[in-house]
Amino acid sequence: MTDESVVDSGPASGCPDCGAETLAGDRFCENCGNDLLLVSAGTPDTGTMPAPRGCVACGGPDIDQDGFCMQCGFAQPAVRDRVELDLAGVAGVSDKGLRHHRNEDAMALRVTADPSGELAHVVAVVCDGVSTSDRPDDASKAAADAAADVLLVAARGGTDLEDATKDAVAAALAAVTALTGPDARNSPACTYVSAVVAGDDVTVGWVGDSRAYWLAADDQADSSCVTVDDSWAQRMVESGQLTEDQAFADPRSHALVAWLGADAGVVTPHVRTIRPTGPGVVLVCSDGLWNYLPGAEELTEAALPKAVDAPFVAAAELTALAIDRGGHDNVTVVVVPYPLTNSTRSTES
Amino acid sequence: MSAHPNFRVDIYQNEYLHQGATEVNAIVTVTSGGVTESSGGGSGSAAAEVIIVDCSGSMDYPRGKMIAARQACAAAVDALRDGVAFAVIAGTDQARLVYPQQGGLVAADVRTRAAAKSAINGLKAGGGTAIGRWLNLANQLFLPYQNTIRHAILLTDGRNEHESPAALAATLAECDGKFVCDCRGVGTDWEVEELRRVSTALLGTVDIIADPAGLEEDFRKMTDAAMSKAVADVVLRLWTPQGASVKFVKLVAPEVVDLTGRRMAKSAQVGDYPTGSWGEESRDYHVCVEVKPAGVGDVMLAGRISLVLTGTGGEDVILGQGLAKATWTDDMVLSTRINPEVAHYTGQAELAGVIQEGLEARKSGDLDTATAKLGRAVALATKSGNTDTAELLSKVVDIDDPVTGTVRLKAKVSDVDTMTLDTRSTKTSRVRKSS
Numbered sequence: 001m002t003d004e005s006v007v008d009s010g011p012a013s014g015c016p017d018c019g020a021e022t023l024a025g026d027r028f029c030e031n032c033g034n035d036l037l038l039v040s041a042g043t044p045d046t047g048t049m050p051a052p053r054g055c056v057a058c059g060g061p062d063i064d065q066d067g068f069c070m071q072c073g074f075a076q077p078a079v080r081d082r083v084e085l086d087l088a089g090v091a092g093v094s095d096k097g098l099r100h101h102r103n104e105d106a107m108a109l110r111v112t113a114d115p116s117g118e119l120a121h122v123v124a125v126v127c128d129g130v131s132t133s134d135r136p137d138d139a140s141k142a143a144a145d146a147a148a149d150v151l152l153v154a155a156r157g158g159t160d161l162e163d164a165t166k167d168a169v170a171a172a173l174a175a176v177t178a179l180t181g182p183d184a185r186n187s188p189a190c191t192y193v194s195a196v197v198a199g200d201d202v203t204v205g206w207v208g209d210s211r212a213y214w215l216a217a218d219d220q221a222d223s224s225c226v227t228v229d230d231s232w233a234q235r236m237v238e239s240g241q242l243t244e245d246q247a248f249a250d251p252r253s254h255a256l257v258a259w260l261g262a263d264a265g266v267v268t269p270h271v272r273t274i275r276p277t278g279p280g281v282v283l284v285c286s287d288g289l290w291n292y293l294p295g296a297e298e299l300t301e302a303a304l305p306k307a308v309d310a311p312f313v314a315a316a317e318l319t320a321l322a323i324d325r326g327g328h329d330n331v332t333v334v335v336v337p338y339p340l341t342n343s344t345r346s347t348e349s
Numbered sequence: 350m351s352a353h354p355n356f357r358v359d360i361y362q363n364e365y366l367h368q369g370a371t372e373v374n375a376i377v378t379v380t381s382g383g384v385t386e387s388s389g390g391g392s393g394s395a396a397a398e399v400i401i402v403d404c405s406g407s408m409d410y411p412r413g414k415m416i417a418a419r420q421a422c423a424a425a426v427d428a429l430r431d432g433v434a435f436a437v438i439a440g441t442d443q444a445r446l447v448y449p450q451q452g453g454l455v456a457a458d459v460r461t462r463a464a465a466k467s468a469i470n471g472l473k474a475g476g477g478t479a480i481g482r483w484l485n486l487a488n489q490l491f492l493p494y495q496n497t498i499r500h501a502i503l504l505t506d507g508r509n510e511h512e513s514p515a516a517l518a519a520t521l522a523e524c525d526g527k528f529v530c531d532c533r534g535v536g537t538d539w540e541v542e543e544l545r546r547v548s549t550a551l552l553g554t555v556d557i558i559a560d561p562a563g564l565e566e567d568f569r570k571m572t573d574a575a576m577s578k579a580v581a582d583v584v585l586r587l588w589t590p591q592g593a594s595v596k597f598v599k600l601v602a603p604e605v606v607d608l609t610g611r612r613m614a615k616s617a618q619v620g621d622y623p624t625g626s627w628g629e630e631s632r633d634y635h636v637c638v639e640v641k642p643a644g645v646g647d648v649m650l651a652g653r654i655s656l657v658l659t660g661t662g663g664e665d666v667i668l669g670q671g672l673a674k675a676t677w678t679d680d681m682v683l684s685t686r687i688n689p690e691v692a693h694y695t696g697q698a699e700l701a702g703v704i705q706e707g708l709e710a711r712k713s714g715d716l717d718t719a720t721a722k723l724g725r726a727v728a729l730a731t732k733s734g735n736t737d738t739a740e741l742l743s744k745v746v747d748i749d750d751p752v753t754g755t756v757r758l759k760a761k762v763s764d765v766d767t768m769t770l771d772t773r774s775t776k777t778s779r780v781r782k783s784s
Contacts, residue, residue: 058591066672068650071618073590073640075648075674101648101676132682 026115037115039087042108042148043094043141047079078102080137084316087111088342089119091312092126092334093319097288098327104129105286105332106140106190108148112156119340121155122197123148126332127172128210128286130189130259138179139188143172143260151196161196162271165205168194169269173260180262189261192269193227195282197336202282205271206230208259209287215300216280217308223280223296226272230258254287281307281314281335288331289322303335311335354579354627355382356656356669361690364674365683372596373638373651375673376690379624380631381579381656394579396498397434397454398572399487399528400425403505404439407538408474414535415474417561418504421568423466425502428572429457434497436490437465441476442511444486454490477511480547481520488524496582498626499528500575501551502568506535509543517543521550525611526582529553529625531571534772535561537764541771549606552625557772559765577628580658583668584613584621585634588653591618593640598622601694602633604775605701621657633779635694636673643677651675690780693733697777700729700738704774708745708767711758720746720758728754735778741770 020031029036054061060071067076080103081096089111096103110123127143129136147168154164172192179188191208204212209229216223228234233253236242247253260267283299293299302321307314315333322331362375402422408415422437429435434454437447448468449455483503491499509517524530530551532544535558548555558564585608589595600606612620624632638651655670678684707722723746730739731751739751744766746756 064650064653066650068672069590070588071591073593073650074643075650096646099646099679101646101678131680 037113037120038152039111040109040148040152041085041087042145043083043103043106044079045141046137075101083107084312085109086312089340090122090124090334090336091315092124092332093312093315094332095288095319095323095327095330097323097330100131100330102137103330104131104136104140104190105288105330106137106144107284107332107334108144109334110148110152110155112152113342117342119342120198121152122336122340123151123155123194124196124282124284124334124336125151125168125172125192125194126210126284126286126334127193127260128191128208128288128330128332130191130256130261132186133189133261134181134186135179135188136190139176139261140190142175142179143190143192146175147172147192147194151194155196155198161198161201161203162205162273165194165196165203165271166269169205169207169260169267173264173267176260177262187262189259189264191256191286192260193284195284195336197282197338197340200275200339201273202226202276202338203271203273205269207267207269208256209234209254211285211287211290213283213285213296213299214274214276214280215283215296215304215307216276216278217304218278218280221276221278221280223300225296226274228270230270231256276338279308279338280304281311281337283307283318284334284336285318286330286332288327288329289318289333291329292322292325293318307335308337311337353658353666353668354629356380356627357382358654358656358669358671360654360671360673361688362673363684363686363688363691364676365678365680365686366675367681367684368645368677368679369642370677370684371639371642373640373673373675374688374691374695375636375652375654376601376688376694377585377634377636377654377671377673378631378690379585379634379656379669381627381668382629394498395432395494395496396430396500396576396578397491397494397528398425398429398575399436399438399454399490399501401438401440401483401487401501401503402469402472403478403507403535404472404474404476405441405478405507406475407507411561414506414561415472417564418535419469419472421504421564422469422472424565425568425572426457426462426465426469428569428576429462430576431456431458433457433576434494435461435465437469438483438486439472440478440480440483440505442479442482443476444479444483446486446490447472454494478505478507478509479512480505480509481512481517484520484524484530484547484551487530488520488527491528498575498578498581500578500626501528501530501553502571502575503530503532503547504535504564504568505532505539505544507538508540517547521547525550526623529575529581531555531575533558533564533567533571534768535564537768541768545772545775552606552623554604555772557765557769559769574628575626578626579628580668581626582659583624583627584657584659585624586615586619586621586655586657587636587638588619588655589638590640590649590651593618593638593651595620596637596639597635598637599635599698600624600632601635601697602777602779604777605698606775608634621659624656633690633694635691635698638673640675643675645677645679647677649675693780694777696729696733697735700726700733700735701775701777703729704738704742704770708771716758720756723758724754724756726754727751727756733778735776737776737778738770738773741766741773745770
């Protein structure tokens with residue numbers, strides 16, 4: 001189900017907000033002032049899907065105002081259970097998976113175009129709520145939205161994107177910290193990963209164990225994981241105490257050593273910029289995907305070459321793969337074809 | 350135009366269940382504010398009050414008892430607000446309307462209060478005890494007073510000797526939901542269990558007034574409390590999902606009263622439990638529902654708890670509601686979290702149970718059981734910070750270690766101390782909120 005909050009706009013296609021006619025090259029709608037060169041989409045606010053065919057569990061006809069079946073009591077699907085975003089230049093899928101009762105992952109996407117209609121920047125942020133904290137779903141959404149907006153402004157303003165990424169992490173941290181309730185023992189917390197594609201550069205920033213990969217379309221070129229997890233397992237491997245296999249077999253493997261939240265202490269974001277030499281895709285994801293497909297090579301095999309031309313199909317297929325293999329966690333997959341191109345939207349012919 | 354008080358409903362629970370688990374526990378804290386807008390210009394809500402005083406022969410022994418009872422009744426009459434409909438019943442093996450002599454209830458004012466006190470002054474002891482007949486008369490008197498706070502005070506000093514237990518039980522069933530009755534036992538010749546049965550059935554309190562000199566103050570307090578009630582005939586309505594069963598519904602604060610058997614089924618999935626009248630106050634209920642197990646990741650509404658105003662002859666009015674949920678998870682960190690409110694009141698209900706069982710065992714000479722039960726009670730009271738109950742326990746047992754509950758039965762215990770502990774065993778402490 002595509003999120004209804006998607007503001008899909010573009011030059012010369014009419015204003016998406018008010019419907020007024022627009023001309024190619026218009027930066028803003030003459031009628032309502034809407035920014036025509038920006039597409040902004042992401043995980044929606046909490047809510048329940050309308051249920052035209054009754055309760056998903058028992059078929060009962062009445063759903064109460066809290067989203068529960070009045071017959072069997074089952075909670076009806078929430079809008080966040082599955083979020084699908086299919087934009088020109090980037091696509092994302094976020095799914096509750098099979099074992100969790102709600103989707104605590106969030107994503108936020110921003111796409112800008114230049115007045116000629118060519119894509120200028122793509123911003124993708126994925127955050128994964130820490131499920132033992134309070135309101136992890138609110139934390140991830142607040143963080144992703146706040147960071148994406150900072151990155152968007154920076155990309156449009158031509159600011160240094162590594163600096164901007166650090167600012168975006170700071171804004172995300174502030175947004176999560178602001179959610180802390182009176183009981184600070186389990187203050188809201190989440191991970192963070194962002195990628196900004198601007199010109200030839202891909203700037204990646206992260207805190208925690210959500211990842212960004214470079215997947216090369218050319219068989220001869222190398223694919224790689226751009227991020228390095230802030231996790232117990234990674235720390236054990238880096239310090240030489242355990243092999244990768246041993247570390248990931250340990251129940252503590254996923255324990256985070258860094259995160260965003262009021263109880264996170266000093267947060268030092270990692271930032272890296274890569275400049276790929278050929279075509280491919282930037283993949284931004286939560287651990288719900290990479291738990292099942294950790295290697296850059298196996299992800300490349302699963303996603304390419306399709307992902308370059310049909311990023312939404314690729315994101316949906318990778319999500320389905322993670323769910324088929326157990327769906328033990330929320331799964332969020334964002335695919336950005338590189339170099340930027342706006343001919344990828346699957347709903348367009 | 351009638352105004353209803355606001356009821357705030359807060360739910361405390363660990364909604365996370367491990368795979369296969371089916372029991373959902375929730376503590377429901379209900380807090381009622383005052384009525385924001387007066388319904389008829391007078392101060393407070395319409396109320397009816399019946400004072401029932403035991404006038405059996407034993408009330409003359411010791412001599413001061415009847416005198417104290419008369420003073421207490423007079424104090425209760427003085428505490429009645431102007432306009433409250435009231436009557437006074439003298440109870441023996443019969444029930445006699447002492448005031449007003451013409452029958453029915455009469456509105457309190459300067460003149461009627463004086464006339465009532467004059468009638469009370471003439472009360473004399475003589476005859477038996479048949480509590481059911483007293484309640485029957487009160488029930489008839491309350492009949493014309495619907496949509497009104499209906500409250501009775503019952504004072505007795507002896508056992509219900511002049512009617513059968515079955516007759517009393519039939520009367521209690523008849524009076525269920527018709528009025529609220531607070532019961533007081535004076536002296537030590539009455540039965541705690543018997544009077545508790547009356548107060549529980551009629552949603553009131555029970556207490557011991559060991560010294561007749563304390564009656565007057567207690568009667569004034571009870572009447573003041575009754576006058577402060579703003580709304581009558583409130584039920585706790587529990588919706589449960591199809592296929593679920595209600596394991597229990599208990600009032601757990603300010604005292605433990607099991608309401609499970611009081612369910613009035615509205616449908617297979619909805620039942621009403623009586624809560625009586627409410628003023629500005631807060632009560633806690635423990636609701637336990639057994640649901641059908643669901644899969645990991647599933648979320649279910651296990652109970653919708655509403656406070657509903659009924660008996661107005663019109664539509665039911667929902668005063669407030671809360672949701673108890675069940676979420677199945679394979680995350681042990683979540684499913685093994687102990688909810689402090691549920692744990693506290695589970696302990697308080699056990700405390701009331703072990704005190705009553707311990708005293709029963711002591712009475713029947715099973716001293717090992719008595720020591721074990723009362724020791725457990727000491728440990729529970731200590732752990733939960735229920736200092737009032739701990740204090741009462743210390744008059745019945747010598748405490749070697751309050752934490753582990755190592756105790757020795759006292760060789761000599763007064764009837765007053767035993768009966769006080771028994772009567773107040775159901776009083777609970779509330780959860781101490783962590784900072």
